[in-house]
Amino acid sequence: MQLVLxxxxxxxxxxxxxxxxxxxxxxLITMSVLFAILGKNPITALGVYFIAPLTDxxxxxxxxxxxTPLVMIAIGLSLCYLANAWNIGAEGQFLxxxxxxxxxxxxxxxxxxxxxxxxxxxxxxxxxxxxxALIPALCRVRxxxxxxxxxxxxxxxxxxxxxxxxxxxxxxxxxxxxxTTAEFDPVxxxxxxxxxxxxxxxxxxxxxxxAGAFVLLDRTIKGFxxxxxxxxxxxxxxxxxxANQLVLLTFAVSGALAGLAGIIEVAxxxxxxxxxISPGYGFTAIIVAFLGRLNPIGILIAxxxxxxxxxxxxxAQITMKIPLDVTKVFQGILLFYVLACDSLILYRFKxxxxxxxxxSAAR
Amino acid sequence: xxxxxxxxxSVLAASTPLLLAATGELVTERAGVLNLGVExxxxxGAACGFAGAWVSGSIIVGALCGIVAGMLTSLIFAFMxxxxxxxxxxxxxxxxxxxxxxxxxxxxxxxxxxxxxxxxLSIPGLxxxxxxxxxxxxEDAFVYLSLALIIGVWWFxxxxxxxxxxxxxxxxxxxxxxxxxxVLRIRMLAVLFGGACAGLAGAYLPLAYTPFFIPGMTAGRGxxxxxLVVFASxxxxxLVIGAYLFGAVTILQLHAQGAGVGIPxxxxxxxxYLATVIVxxxxxxxxxxxxxxxxxxxxxxxxxx
Numbered sequence: 297m298q299l300v301l302x303x304x305x306x307x308x309x310x311x312x313x314x315x316x317x318x319x320x321x322x323x324l325i326t327m328s329v330l331f332a333i334l335g336k337n338p339i340t341a342l343g344v345y346f347i348a349p350l351t352d353x354x355x356x357x358x359x360x361x362x363x364t365p366l367v368m369i370a371i372g373l374s375l376c377y378l379a380n381a382w383n384i385g386a387e388g389q390f391l392x393x394x395x396x397x398x399x400x401x402x403x404x405x406x407x408x409x410x411x412x413x414x415x416x417x418x419x420x421x422x423x424x425x426x427x428x429a430l431i432p433a434l435c436r437v438r439x440x441x442x443x444x445x446x447x448x449x450x451x452x453x454x455x456x457x458x459x460x461x462x463x464x465x466x467x468x469x470x471x472x473x474x475x476t477t478a479e480f481d482p483v484x485x486x487x488x489x490x491x492x493x494x495x496x497x498x499x500x501x502x503x504x505x506x507a508g509a510f511v512l513l514d515r516t517i518k519g520f521x522x523x524x525x526x527x528x529x530x531x532x533x534x535x536x537x538x539a540n541q542l543v544l545l546t547f548a549v550s551g552a553l554a555g556l557a558g559i560i561e562v563a564x565x566x567x568x569x570x571x572x573i574s575p576g577y578g579f580t581a582i583i584v585a586f587l588g589r590l591n592p593i594g595i596l597i598a599x600x601x602x603x604x605x606x607x608x609x610x611x612a613q614i615t616m617k618i619p620l621d622v623t624k625v626f627q628g629i630l631l632f633y634v635l636a637c638d639s640l641i642l643y644r645f646k647x648x649x650x651x652x653x654x655x656s657a658a659r
Numbered sequence: 660x661x662x663x664x665x666x667x668x669s670v671l672a673a674s675t676p677l678l679l680a681a682t683g684e685l686v687t688e689r690a691g692v693l694n695l696g697v698e699x700x701x702x703x704g705a706a707c708g709f710a711g712a713w714v715s716g717s718i719i720v721g722a723l724c725g726i727v728a729g730m731l732t733s734l735i736f737a738f739m740x741x742x743x744x745x746x747x748x749x750x751x752x753x754x755x756x757x758x759x760x761x762x763x764x765x766x767x768x769x770x771x772x773x774x775x776x777x778x779x780l781s782i783p784g785l786x787x788x789x790x791x792x793x794x795x796x797x798e799d800a801f802v803y804l805s806l807a808l809i810i811g812v813w814w815f816x817x818x819x820x821x822x823x824x825x826x827x828x829x830x831x832x833x834x835x836x837x838x839x840x841x842v843l844r845i846r847m848l849a850v851l852f853g854g855a856c857a858g859l860a861g862a863y864l865p866l867a868y869t870p871f872f873i874p875g876m877t878a879g880r881g882x883x884x885x886x887l888v889v890f891a892s893x894x895x896x897x898l899v900i901g902a903y904l905f906g907a908v909t910i911l912q913l914h915a916q917g918a919g920v921g922i923p924x925x926x927x928x929x930x931x932y933l934a935t936v937i938v939x940x941x942x943x944x945x946x947x948x949x950x951x952x953x954x955x956x957x958x959x960x961x962x963x964x
Contacts, residue, residue, distance in 0.1 A: 441943040449932040460925035621763030628757025639743040
């Protein structure tokens with residue numbers, strides 16, 4: 297028996313729509329098996345993971361809070377991946393954005409600085425993220441160095457820089473030697489939308505980013521260029537599109553979005569700069585981008601879904617003592633299934649049995 | 660022991676996991692497959708290797724567990740990219756994400772446990788030679804194995820017919836297929852070899868480098884191994900030089916931190932990663948007249964019947 301791929305005459309539209317759903321279904325089945333192996337009741341565990349967080353207001357807000365950075369980063373990454381530029385260092389750009397924005401918060405701390413502080417922080421985060429993303433992009437365009445490896449190496453560098461700052465120059469003198477800055481001033485904090493709630497302005501910004509990406513890809517020539525360069529590089533060359541310029545552009549935009557997400561996370565839900573500000577948002581966003589089919593609306597839905605797994609994972613750890621690593625396993629398996637199901641859009645899978653093989657060989 | 664001797668010994672130890680993982684990836688890439696999941700396969704190998712050694716009390720069993728774990732994870736990659744023709748870059752990333760989660764899950768109950776690390780070779784007379792004795796005749800088995808492996812790979816790639824066929828698959832899969840070679844099967848074997856090497860490289864960390872397992876202990880070594888293959892221009896000889904050079908950078912920054920150089924430790928720790936970026940840039944720049952990468956590297960191949 298052998299698995300054979302047969303190219304479809306054209307992309308299957310039906311499968312393009314249902315493939316993420318098939319992938320999620322397959323992931324849930326696999327996870328049930330994993331829960332059973334861990335000695336937990338799969339039905340209860342899946343309930344805690346995927347249903348319980350949807351039933352109370354606090355968790356619903358928390359899902360939106362977690363989805364905010366995921367969606368913003370994934371939108372940027374989707375532009376890169378559409379243009380065939382492989383930015384996998386979004387985690388680093390997120391951290392650098394957080395660091396750059398925090399610099400303004402830390403230096404204005406306790407002064408009479410007015411309401412310009414927060415906007416300035418957001419701009420600083422976005423600019424720093426974009427510049428940091430331009431390093432691997434320039435290395436690829438100028439020198440032909442693999443952007444995959446360089447962008448990833450810079451994640452470790454950003455992580456160490458943040459670690460140095462909060463343990464050294466920016467450490468809160470009144471913080472009992474904990475590696476953290478002081479709590480940001482109110483003018484340096486992203487406001488919450490509902491008094492006493494968790495939902496903050498960043499979620500609105502994420503929605504604006506989704507809308508912006510939709511318009512860019514669907515209604516502008518630049519968006520068309522991005523898609524053509526990725527799908528048909530030769531056609532793009534004949535069309536006179538500058539592929540290198542698009543690599544720089546998509547990297548800069550995705551770096552800016554990741555950096556913005558970073559400073560929003562620090563100035564919003566967290567409130568100060570510390571190590572471990574990201575539970576791997578930059579990497580999870582890669583899954584979000586693919587699960588959302590590199591489409592802005594799809595990414596919004598996928599971001600909410602993966603945020604659900606973060607919240608569900610935390611609750612499962614508390615109530616069922618299921619290790620947090622299960623969430624990462626879940627995310628990895630999901631990405632595998634998403635990619636495998638995507639293959640169905642271009643190919644038909646056929647199982648060929650030995651007897652038929654002999655036949656076709658004889659022909 | 661002299662400081663120089665101590666440094667060389669620790670450089671050899673730090674380089675060995677890089678060399679092992681990069682050797683596997685070199686073979687995989689020469690067959691035309693780009694497996695970015697080295698980090699994931701390594702960390703699973705580290706967790707399973709430690710688990711095996713802790714349960715059985717044997718380093719050899721631990722190493723075998725690491726190898727098998729690496730091969731099993733690479734099998735998922737092979738099925739996806741070769742069987743289902745999925746994009747290799749994305750699949751490699753998925754493998755890394757999955758591997759980090761799996762290793763945390765497997766290794767969770769072993770955190771805090773200790774084992775005795777792999778014994779060092781000791782030949783009376785030879786190992787006692789001052790200065791060079793311990794460096795040449797006093798290493799653990801992994802160090803010798805990694806060198807034997809890369810020599811074996813060189814011989815295989817350049818001196819055997821099978822090696823020639825493997826390189827043909829990496830350079831032009833259409834021609835190799837037309838000549839009747841089973842491209843996908845050859846690539847699958849290459850991926851499995853890469854997985855075995857990455858698993859062993861991961862297992863080396865808790866079995867010989869440190870006597871315990873901590874989550875995320877590979878700390879990007881899998882990615883550095885990937886960069887090393889580029890650094891080596893896909894040639895085994897240069898790979899050895901590259902691996903030891905990177906091991907040296909890692910160790911020197913540790914010694915500099917220990918010696919209390921007035922630079923914050925985080926900056927020193929960032930050196931190996933920055934060095935990787937700089938080396939990639941310099942090498943890619945020097946190589947303007949056509950790439951030395953296998954021509955079909957990273958491309959999907961679906962045989963038409």
